[in-house]
Amino acid sequence: MLDINKIRADFPILSQKVNGKPLVYFDNGATSQKPQVVIDAISKYYQEINANIHRGVHTLSQLATDAYEISRGKIQNHINAKFSHEVLFTSGTTHGINLVTNGFASLLKAGDEILVSALEHHSNIVPWQMLCEKTGAILRVIPMNENGELIMAEYDKLLSDKTKIVTVNHISNALGTVNPIKYMIDEAHKFGAAVLIDGAQAVPHLKPDVQELDCDFYVFSGHKICGPTGTGILYGKEDWLNKLPPYQGGGEMIKDVTFEKTTYAELPHKFEAGTPNIAGGIVLGTAIDYMNEVGFENIQQQELELLEYGTKRLLEIDGLKIYGTAKEKTSVISFNIEGIHPYDIGTIIDKLGIAVRTGHHCAQPIMNFFNIPGTIRASFAFYNTKEEIDAMVEAVKRAKMMLS
Known part of the structure; x- marks a missing residue:
């Protein structure tokens, strides 16, 4: 109690x-409110170890890098990801979804189908509509009933060999409905489709086990789980993240750059271009610790x-x-x-x-x-x-x- x-x-x-x-x-x-331990951790970062990460040999840079990567490891353990490099830092759920839709632009063709549910937040509708406009893919909607539940019999009918990805929220932000995502993931995989779960509304209430769920992608925002705004996580299975092209180009996400050709960094850095929200990433780990202590x-x-x-x-x-x-x-x-x-x-x-x-x-x-x-x-x-x-x-x- x-x-x-x-x-x-x-x-x-x-x-x-x-x-x-x-x-x-x-x-x-x-958005959730923030405990004092999270507020203090933000100040502590800027007062004691503020430096850019992954790039410096000086002490502060090493301290900041270590803290950032320790936080990644905390989140890996929290969601039970197989590898730490399957955990990507983002600015939030919307960023994570857009990263995936951008990657699927190179994998879809006209006539392929994307399934979304009638319960989705706009951030899990609009990017897929944009993707359909770009590729000629077709958006199909899993209907809901008067109780605010998805109709699984209709979902089963919509699945086919044309289905390339199913994207559904774990919990509805508008109604609080908890969707049967394990069933939906298993059924989608029978047709070779990938599954993205929007966990923005779920992570404040439960610990998702991404290996048990067997989802291909799981996204959430830090600010809904007592962490800072401007933080989020995209979990992706290693195989899928290796298939997707980078979302942004710039520093950090490269291995070698010449004017003739650029080769990209390994995971997770391939998808983490530029200077991230370092304080936010570190303190998201603090928030995860706090929630687990509760x-x-x-x-x-x-x-x-x-x-x-x-x-x-x-x-x-x-x-x-x-x-x-x-x-x-x-x-x-x-x-x-x-x-x-x-x-x-x-x-x-x-x-x-x-x-x-x-x-x-x-x-x-x-x-x-x-x-x-x-x-x-x-x-x-x-x-x-x-x-x-x-x-x-x-x-x-x-x-x-x-x-x-």
Whole structure:
């Protein structure tokens, strides 16, 4: 069991007031808050070992390089990648997806098919549309049902020898649905297709085991797992990363350069052109350490209790509807109140110190499916409490009364 007061004391932002009210932060699906240990580690890097990495023989450069590569090793262990060079540092999930789509541009031809799901964030739709425009490949969509679950019978029908890659989120950012990705990976591999998993919303809640999943690519962002913004990870199987051409050219990703020909560096540096976010990469390892110290079993238990309690409390409000009622879901509740625009609710409860997300959550196809402009999304983290949920419910009731 978590000592919630001790946990909350790790996060300095949680003790402040917003609009004169205690902050209730329920926008964790957009970004998580940062513990003091992460904040301190950022300062420590710049105060003590700030230097460029991989290129210098001087002491600071060696210290920074060692810290950066130690962090890569921490992440390798966390996701159970086979090799550390299968772990690429990126600026976030979007960067990782675009790196893969850029590489597949040289592998696809007209008529090849890419499968995406109806539950995707725009960052896992738009790059594939751009790839289709470039190559003549065809984008196919795995449909969803009214509960916000993907329809596996339809997925099975869509798979064929034309399928070259399947790309699906592990957990929906808009609805909290946990997708059956192991089944989807196994079925796709029967047709020789690669599989990319968008883990941006999953890594705050669970530890993905990429070898057990057998996915070909897994991407996530550091800022959703208590790490800094501008950080992320692309895991790719060694064979696939060797097949893909570099995403960017420049320093670091080369072996030899002449005006006649350039040869590229080995993995992972082949995909890490230029000076990276060194502090961010190092401190992402700090954030991973912190999350593992808290313990993902503890995190899941706390968040499940918050999901169940929040669902029960919100459904006490007349006219409130929850979108996303999958059997398997995480601590996200997307809801609307009949006759009231979600933006109006969000604006009023912000005045009461409640931070939620309103809108389409970069998942417009989901909102189109439900024929709504957007939802109010409360996304809980392990440092949230039932008392905060009570405060949100009272704030929503007050907003409803004002707007009705």
